[in-house]
Amino acid sequence: MALITCKNLSFAYDGRVVVDNISFGVEPGDYLCVVGANGSGKSTLIKGLLGLIKPQSGSIQLGEDLQQNEIGYLPQQTTVQRDFPASVQEVVLSGGLNHGWTPFYTRRQKNMAAANMMCMGIYDLRHKSYRELSGGQQQRVLLARALTATRKLLLMDEPVTGLDPLATQDLYELVRHLNQDGVTIIMVTHDIENAVQEGKHILHLAGRELYYGPANGYLQTSAAQSLLGGAHHV
Amino acid sequence: MFETLAHMFSYPFMVRALLVGCCIALCSALLGVSLVLKRFSMIGDSLSHVGFGALAVATALNWAPMQLCLPVVTLAAFLLLRITESGRIKGDSALALISTSSLAIGVIAVSITTGLNTDINNYLFGSILAMSAQDAHWAVLLCIVVLALFILFYHNIFTVTFDETFARATGIRAGIYNMLIALLTALTIVLGMRMMGALLISALIIFPALTSMRVCKSFFSVVLCTAAVAIFSLLCGLICSYVWSTPAGASVVAVNLLMFGLFSLLGKLLRR
Numbered sequence: 001m002a003l004i005t006c007k008n009l010s011f012a013y014d015g016r017v018v019v020d021n022i023s024f025g026v027e028p029g030d031y032l033c034v035v036g037a038n039g040s041g042k043s044t045l046i047k048g049l050l051g052l053i054k055p056q057s058g059s060i061q062l063g064e065d066l067q068q069n070e071i072g073y074l075p076q077q078t079t080v081q082r083d084f085p086a087s088v089q090e091v092v093l094s095g096g097l098n099h100g101w102t103p104f105y106t107r108r109q110k111n112m113a114a115a116n117m118m119c120m121g122i123y124d125l126r127h128k129s130y131r132e133l134s135g136g137q138q139q140r141v142l143l144a145r146a147l148t149a150t151r152k153l154l155l156m157d158e159p160v161t162g163l164d165p166l167a168t169q170d171l172y173e174l175v176r177h178l179n180q181d182g183v184t185i186i187m188v189t190h191d192i193e194n195a196v197q198e199g200k201h202i203l204h205l206a207g208r209e210l211y212y213g214p215a216n217g218y219l220q221t222s223a224a225q226s227l228l229g230g231a232h233h234v
Numbered sequence: 235m236f237e238t239l240a241h242m243f244s245y246p247f248m249v250r251a252l253l254v255g256c257c258i259a260l261c262s263a264l265l266g267v268s269l270v271l272k273r274f275s276m277i278g279d280s281l282s283h284v285g286f287g288a289l290a291v292a293t294a295l296n297w298a299p300m301q302l303c304l305p306v307v308t309l310a311a312f313l314l315l316r317i318t319e320s321g322r323i324k325g326d327s328a329l330a331l332i333s334t335s336s337l338a339i340g341v342i343a344v345s346i347t348t349g350l351n352t353d354i355n356n357y358l359f360g361s362i363l364a365m366s367a368q369d370a371h372w373a374v375l376l377c378i379v380v381l382a383l384f385i386l387f388y389h390n391i392f393t394v395t396f397d398e399t400f401a402r403a404t405g406i407r408a409g410i411y412n413m414l415i416a417l418l419t420a421l422t423i424v425l426g427m428r429m430m431g432a433l434l435i436s437a438l439i440i441f442p443a444l445t446s447m448r449v450c451k452s453f454f455s456v457v458l459c460t461a462a463v464a465i466f467s468l469l470c471g472l473i474c475s476y477v478w479s480t481p482a483g484a485s486v487v488a489v490n491l492l493m494f495g496l497f498s499l500l501g502k503l504l505r506r
Contacts, residue, residue, distance in 0.1 A: 050403040069405035075397060084271060084396055087452035094393040098404035103386050129451035149404055 002027050003066055003153055003184055004049065009058035011044045017056070018044050022209040024201075026153075026186060028063075031179050033199035033215070034188045035227065040205045042188045046157055049186070066153065069098040072146030074156040077138065082131060088141050089126040092117055095148030109148075116144040120174070136167030143174065147183075154178065156187040160194075172198055192228060242476045251362045251429060251482065254370050255468045257377035258426035259438050259486075263464030264384050265419050266439035267457055268395045270447075277314050277416070278439040280329040280336075281423045284310040286357055286432035287336030290343040303424045310336075311416040319412075360431030360483035362475070373425050380418055384457070387411070392453050431483040438464065441490035448494070448501035467493055 004026040011019040019041035026032055036042050047053045048060060051068045062068065072095070095116075096109035105113075117123040120140040125133065130141060139159060146154055156175070160168045172194055179185050189195050195202060195215070202218040204211035210223040218224050242248050262278070269275050285307050292302035310332065317328045344354045356364060384391065393401040394411045401408045419439070426435050446459035471486030478485075 050399075052399070052402055069403070071403060073400055073403040075399050078397070080271065080273060081396065085447050085450055085453060085456045086392070086396055087454075090392065090453050091396065094389060094396065094400075095404070097389060097393055097401075097406060101390070103388070105389065127452075132451075145400070 002061075003030070003063045004186075005059075005061040005063075007059050007061070009045075009048065009060060010056045011041065011048055011053060012056040013044075018207065019048075019205070020208045021058070022203075022205065022212075023058075024203050024209070024212045026184060028152075028184055029179070029182055031185045031198065031200040032187070032203060033195035033201070034186065034203045034205060035190070035192055035195055036205035036210075037227065041207055042205055043157070045205065046155060046188060049155060070150040070152055072150045072152075072154045074139075074142050074146045074154060074159055076157045076161065077142075081138075084131060086130045087126065088117070088122055088128055088130060088133070089113070091130055091141050092122075092126075092144045092148055095145035098149050113144070113148050116147040119147070120144040134167070135163050136170055139163065139167070139171055140174070143171075147178075151183055153184045153186070156185065156189075158188055158190060160189065160191055168194075192224070238477060239473070242473070247363055247365070248472075248476065250365050250367070250370050252469070252472055254365050254373040254425070254429060255472060255482075255486070256465055257373040258422060258429070259442075259464040259468040260461055261377055261380040261418065261422045262426065262435070262438040263442040263460045264380055264457065265415055265422060266441075266443040267460050268391060268415055269419065270440060270443040271395050272398075274318065275436075275440045276326065276329045277311070277318070278419060278423065279436040280314060280333045281307055281311055281420055282427055282432045282435045283333040283340075284336040285423055285427045285435075287338075287340035287343075289357055289427070289432070290340035290354070294343040294347040299428075300424070303427075304421070307420040307424050308417060311420040312413065315412055315416045356428070356431075358431055358433050359481055360427075360429050360434060362429060362472075362482040364428040369425060369428075376418070376421055376425060380422075383414065383418070388457075391415075396453075429482065430486065431481075434483040434487050437487040437490055438468075441487070441494055442467065445490070445494045445497045448497040449504065463490075463493055463497075 002025045007023050009019065009022050010017060034042055034045065048055055050071060050073060092113045093105055093109065096105065096112055099109060114123065117126055120143055122137065122140050122144060125137065130138065133141065160171055163171060175185060176198060187199070196218055199215045201213065202211060202215050203209070204223045204227065211218060211221055269278060285303055288303040288306040289299050292299045314329065314332065390406055391411060393406060394408045398408045423435055426438065430438060442460045442464040445463050446456050450456040450459050467489040468486050471489040472482055474480060474489065475482040475485035
């Protein structure tokens with residue numbers, strides 16, 4: 001049973017089609033990398049998968065045991081967050097809110113948050129302020145928050161943007177371990193070399209679907225050449 | 235010192251002003267934490283200008299001020315939120331547009347009816363005598379509602395403020411929280427405006443939150459500290475205003491400014 005099945009999916013803003021007729025599936029344990037140039041519809045697809053915008057046509061079908069709010073989302077960081085006064089613990093705990101509303105966090109939510117902080121190696125930082133952390137540490141915090149929301153599926157929006165090379169490799173390693181533990185990954189990225197190396201499947205968007213298939217066959221395609229060639233010239 | 239205080243509390247209007255002031259300061263400070271962090275602080279400022287316009291028109295038409303003020307400011311709050319969210323006109327220009335037009339309408343309304351007299355002065359800079367017993371009831375009620383909201387939905391408010399997209403993705407209806415905060419801000423401004431003044435009320439929203447952010451590191455401590463700073467500044471401001479016969483609204487803002495300076499200094503020292 002697939003976790004997510006998208007069939008002939010199209011999205012439009014104000015009548016202008018930005019994603020046209022894409023079809024792909026995500027199996028449990030998969031590691032799908034979504035690549036494409038700026039404005040190719042990657043962010044739109046993410047919003048669609050999160051249920052924030054409705055498709056113009058086509059369908060997104062979630063697997064039987066996956067609820068719409070059970071997608072662990074790792075968003076791109078916004079300027080608001082960079083100087084937001086919040087402790088690591090507060091941020092990670094807020095991931096657990098999709099388990100139903102209670103005025104206070106339950107013991108179960110707290111335990112889950114603690115376990116995820118340990119898993120991400122940030123438990124010792126839990127009383128630190130989020131804005132005082134390094135970029136890599138902040139990503140670990142947001143990752144722990146996403147895991148507190150769910151361990152079924154992680155949806156990551158350009159997670160390595162703005163990280164230094166060391167922190168980038170560090171993040172890829174973390175994600176690889178999570179995937180090996182059975183967490184399904186969908187990652188939107190500009191980093192094609194690592195996408196091919198780390199991912200199991202590649203979805204290449206350019207408004208429409210240019211490539212969808214196994215990662216190891218992708219580099220030989222003309223789609224990959226167009227993106228890589230473009231990237232090297234810039 | 236104690237004699238002065240005792241003397242001050244012997245006036246019923248002073249007691250009322252303190253009560254209403256504390257409620258308004260607490261409400262606006264708590265709402266302000268979310269507004270400031272979401273970069274919406276100027277919404278408070280615009281709403282108070284709209285409030286001034288509505289108040290002036292209501293007086294010109296001989297209506298009860300609340301009857302016109304409340305719906306107009308509420309409507310403006312929803313409108314402003316829409317504009318900032320859709321991004322058609324850049325948020326800050328839209329706010330300036332609405333502020334200045336309401337101010338202009340208000341000034342014209344006042345000058346046609348009574349001429350530019352002490353009334354307009356009271357609207358713009360507030361008057362401690364403007365509070366009625368009814369206002370006091372409303373202020374206490376509003377305060378209870380805002381406190382209840384903050385206690386019951388604290389975690390959701392945090393999540394919506396910190397990361398709205400994530401909040402929406404986990405099934406929190408972020409739009410409702412934004413609306414609720416805008417609505418309560420509108421109420422707070424309408425109630426506090428006549429005491430603090432249309433030009434000064436937004437300071438109560440912005441200052442305490444910014445002040446506590448100089449020092450506090452977690453959201454929870456920011457919220458607690460903001461509430462404390464707001465009430466302390468209000469009490470100090472009103473006492474100063476009584477002792478030195480300075481305008482109440484302006485004195486409260488001046489104390490807030492002083493607190494902001496102190497906390498900035500403290501924050502710098504702590505970070506060393």
